[in-house]
Amino acid sequence: MAWAPDRSAARGGTGTTTGTTLEVLRALESGPRGLPEAEADARLARHGENVFPGRRPDPWPRRFARSLRDPFTAVLLSLGLVSAGLAAWGTACVIAVLVTVSCVLRATGEHRADRSAAALRELLATTATVRRRPAETEEPVTRELPVEQLVPGDLVLLAPGDLVPADLRLLRTTGLTVHEAALTGESAPVARSAPGDLCLQGGSVVSGSATGVVVATGADTVLSGAVPQERGRRLPGPFDRSVNGIAWTLVRCMLLVAPLVLLASALVRGRGMETLPFAVAVAVGLTPEMLPVVVTTALARGAALLARGGEVIVRRLPALHDLGAVDVLCVDKTGTLTQDRPVFACAVDAEGRDDPAVLHWAAVAALWTLHLAELPAPDALDEALLDADEERGGGADGVEGLVALPCGPGRRIASALVRVAGGEPGTLPDLLPDPVPGSLWGSLPGNVRPLQPLRPAGGAPAGRYVLVVKGAAEDVLERCTRVSDEGHARVISAADRTRLAARADALAGSGLRVLAVALAERPASTSPYAPEDERELTLVGFAGLQDALAPTAAEALAVLAGRGVTVKVVTGDHPGTAARACRELGLDPGEPLTAARIDAADDAELARLAARTTVFARCAPEHKARVVRALRTGGTTTGFLGDGVNDLAALHAADVGICPRDGVAVAREAADVVLASKDLTALDRAVVTGRRSTGHITAYLRITLSSNLGNVIAMLAAGLLLPFLPMLPAQVLVQNLCFDAAQLALAFDRPGAAAHLRPVVLRPRALFRFMTRFGLLNATADLATFGVLALSVHSLGAEEGQAAFHAGWFTENLLTQALVMLLLRAGRDAAERRAPLPVRLATAGLAVVGLLLPLSPLGPALGMTALPPLYYALMAVVLTLYGTALAAAHRKART
Numbered sequence: 001m002a003w004a005p006d007r008s009a010a011r012g013g014t015g016t017t018t019g020t021t022l023e024v025l026r027a028l029e030s031g032p033r034g035l036p037e038a039e040a041d042a043r044l045a046r047h048g049e050n051v052f053p054g055r056r057p058d059p060w061p062r063r064f065a066r067s068l069r070d071p072f073t074a075v076l077l078s079l080g081l082v083s084a085g086l087a088a089w090g091t092a093c094v095i096a097v098l099v100t101v102s103c104v105l106r107a108t109g110e111h112r113a114d115r116s117a118a119a120l121r122e123l124l125a126t127t128a129t130v131r132r133r134p135a136e137t138e139e140p141v142t143r144e145l146p147v148e149q150l151v152p153g154d155l156v157l158l159a160p161g162d163l164v165p166a167d168l169r170l171l172r173t174t175g176l177t178v179h180e181a182a183l184t185g186e187s188a189p190v191a192r193s194a195p196g197d198l199c200l201q202g203g204s205v206v207s208g209s210a211t212g213v214v215v216a217t218g219a220d221t222v223l224s225g226a227v228p229q230e231r232g233r234r235l236p237g238p239f240d241r242s243v244n245g246i247a248w249t250l251v252r253c254m255l256l257v258a259p260l261v262l263l264a265s266a267l268v269r270g271r272g273m274e275t276l277p278f279a280v281a282v283a284v285g286l287t288p289e290m291l292p293v294v295v296t297t298a299l300a301r302g303a304a305l306l307a308r309g310g311e312v313i314v315r316r317l318p319a320l321h322d323l324g325a326v327d328v329l330c331v332d333k334t335g336t337l338t339q340d341r342p343v344f345a346c347a348v349d350a351e352g353r354d355d356p357a358v359l360h361w362a363a364v365a366a367l368w369t370l371h372l373a374e375l376p377a378p379d380a381l382d383e384a385l386l387d388a389d390e391e392r393g394g395g396a397d398g399v400e401g402l403v404a405l406p407c408g409p410g411r412r413i414a415s416a417l418v419r420v421a422g423g424e425p426g427t428l429p430d431l432l433p434d435p436v437p438g439s440l441w442g443s444l445p446g447n448v449r450p451l452q453p454l455r456p457a458g459g460a461p462a463g464r465y466v467l468v469v470k471g472a473a474e475d476v477l478e479r480c481t482r483v484s485d486e487g488h489a490r491v492i493s494a495a496d497r498t499r500l501a502a503r504a505d506a507l508a509g510s511g512l513r514v515l516a517v518a519l520a521e522r523p524a525s526t527s528p529y530a531p532e533d534e535r536e537l538t539l540v541g542f543a544g545l546q547d548a549l550a551p552t553a554a555e556a557l558a559v560l561a562g563r564g565v566t567v568k569v570v571t572g573d574h575p576g577t578a579a580r581a582c583r584e585l586g587l588d589p590g591e592p593l594t595a596a597r598i599d600a601a602d603d604a605e606l607a608r609l610a611a612r613t614t615v616f617a618r619c620a621p622e623h624k625a626r627v628v629r630a631l632r633t634g635g636t637t638t639g640f641l642g643d644g645v646n647d648l649a650a651l652h653a654a655d656v657g658i659c660p661r662d663g664v665a666v667a668r669e670a671a672d673v674v675l676a677s678k679d680l681t682a683l684d685r686a687v688v689t690g691r692r693s694t695g696h697i698t699a700y701l702r703i704t705l706s707s708n709l710g711n712v713i714a715m716l717a718a719g720l721l722l723p724f725l726p727m728l729p730a731q732v733l734v735q736n737l738c739f740d741a742a743q744l745a746l747a748f749d750r751p752g753a754a755a756h757l758r759p760v761v762l763r764p765r766a767l768f769r770f771m772t773r774f775g776l777l778n779a780t781a782d783l784a785t786f787g788v789l790a791l792s793v794h795s796l797g798a799e800e801g802q803a804a805f806h807a808g809w810f811t812e813n814l815l816t817q818a819l820v821m822l823l824l825r826a827g828r829d830a831a832e833r834r835a836p837l838p839v840r841l842a843t844a845g846l847a848v849v850g851l852l853l854p855l856s857p858l859g860p861a862l863g864m865t866a867l868p869p870l871y872y873a874l875m876a877v878v879l880t881l882y883g884t885a886l887a888a889a890h891r892k893a894r895t
């Protein structure tokens, strides 16, 4: 008999239920064969979709209110209230306009971002494996169903990596453990091993499998009733840290500026509270009030561009910035650098000779794991073993599986207990110790198929019980006490162990994935079978499997290296296999660090080791997470790319978690960025887009902050030197508004390719250095203009001179800001490149408003009159000098 017919049966068998679970099924008007589709549709209409209430987008008023909570808006708002309190209506009105515009822009920006995120979620729709009947009388079919369509009474199959899609009552379970941190905060997985156990929505399956019946969906689940906003709370990433740092520094400055202006003008000019509106306006002038809008727009635009390409889905907007900032990217090996399509390559005995028995036993274990553990998706290694054995003409006649313990996160062996009918001298070598006559296997766990009587009437043994263990060579070897030598078992010596480990290493070093295979004969026993029983084994040999490299991996690694991203491999596999794969991909593996060494190191030492290591091997999930944390402690922005349950902890621990779209559901849920294809080259586009978005935000901040600072300094100086206010509050604010509007065009800038060669982070310190340097330069230009304008006050009458001064300064301010915008754009080679159309239009607009507004009917309304033509000429000189100095300073800053 070949394996194939049995393999399909592995997924279908109906569950046995206990009395209580039968009652549950009955109460839900369901049965072990699942709901008929028509009934499920009716229930869907009755109960509604199974959506998590926290997932619905916020209503508009809430969205609007949330944008008021941002620190800048809050400060603006309070300054507006102060102005209104002082009856400075002009100032209050302009501030009100500023606040409204920024809130509306921000809320619409977020709305747009949310909408595209919702569309993306559809792309990522999570499915559940259900068993339903096409019609009342037909046989049940197991299929994938979007979780939204689950209804109470549905039968759901759970496997490692699945999210528990609704509240379930378990009907049968095989070694099921569930991670319920979202519900209980408990970080260790909990066992759900008894039929009748509840398994709540929001948990994720760590290991084992189960069938359960849905008892509650949508808003009726326990999680929905608990605290929906608790989900997804995480440590602040690089983006949050930078942006918050910048925002709060500025807010502190603003709060300082207003009292400073008041105090100075009281001390020097003897002015009183009448300067308050001016002081408020100056403080407002310092704020980059469009920052939240610019940030949302830049990130949402980047995310939308990526989504439109259909390659990358950004699930959390700030993650796009963080992706551009990543300087170390950790990836798992299997399925990311390799295809995870292993093909059987060789089976050798302990001496390295080809030995078909090794493949036979590995395939026996694989088959029964597949049957008994009810995994919906068979393990790739197991499938490869079965295919190879089938091709060789092997079969499983007379071998019946009883229990299987699959491997899982942190468990690198899988075993199956089988009964071999009649002893089969051909396939069951004489390497097993004689069976100890013992009691019957009376009470094996419920999922074991019924046993034949162990000793039939004739008295001859009906079979022998064999435990077949396969898995990572180190893990299997440490459980072996004997080794098969030409079919005879002998005790393993220390020298044997060294030799066997070396044999496994050699196979791994040639690029193969290696599984050691061991057997033990067990007496019949009444106690349940557990991992502790996997001991005193006899090693029969090693199976080697070839997992081809992913076709684009080498290219992607080279591109990432060119982008200044250091790639590290963090894998559960053998160090030799991982190192070989790296070498073939053009990545120098160096000295691999194994889990044992990671365990031995404390956090500080691990941070040092991790920084200089490229390959981390034999990592269990917690090792992967520790490595990522150690790298972050070392000061790098660390990304992690992985697709399995064993990557979950690391995805959470990283600054940016990345998962391919066909990764398991929990991994996708944990990731910030989902790659639509396994193709790693998409990642490069995402990194560049992230860097471009950060570039836009940086450009905005540099330009705004330096010219705002310049204005504030000039205004303070002029305020003290002049007998009148250098600008009226309304003029300060109007100018601010124009500048803000123009800045939005910066999101369309396309910095040259050279801008994306290094990771890009928003660095508050560098930003404030830039702001000081260029702010001072800007203030110098302002003060030079001030000198020119002071002349005009002299030549004109006092009243008219003041209005002309205001007009002149207004014009100069907008013109310098247009200059700044053109010259301080993003990227190293910005000055050499032509600005894109929106930026050119915006700067031209600024210049036109600056020149014409004082001359228009609005001019007098704002307290400005036309300047004598001579002063335009003088101002042109000042601006030319300023532009030259600015370009020179920027060139110097870049080198």
Ligand SMILES: Nc1ncnc2c1ncn2[C@@H]1O[C@H](COP(=O)(O)OP(=O)(O)OP(=O)(O)O)[C@@H](O)[C@H]1O
Pocket: 332, 333, 334, 335, 379, 381, 382, 407, 409, 410, 411, 412, 413, 414, 470, 471, 472, 473, 514, 515, 570, 571, 572, 573, 574, 619, 644, 646
């Ligand atoms: N079906 C299986 N039977 C026996 N052993 C297995 C099986 N699958 C995996 N193993 C063992 O467990 C080890 C770890 O597997 P795990 O899934 O943690 O990582 P991986 O798939 O090797 O690599 P990566 O972490 O790069 O995805 C494997 O290297 C192998 O030795």
Ligand SMILES: [Mg+2]
Pocket: 332, 333, 334, 335, 642, 643, 644, 647
């Ligand atoms: Mg993996």
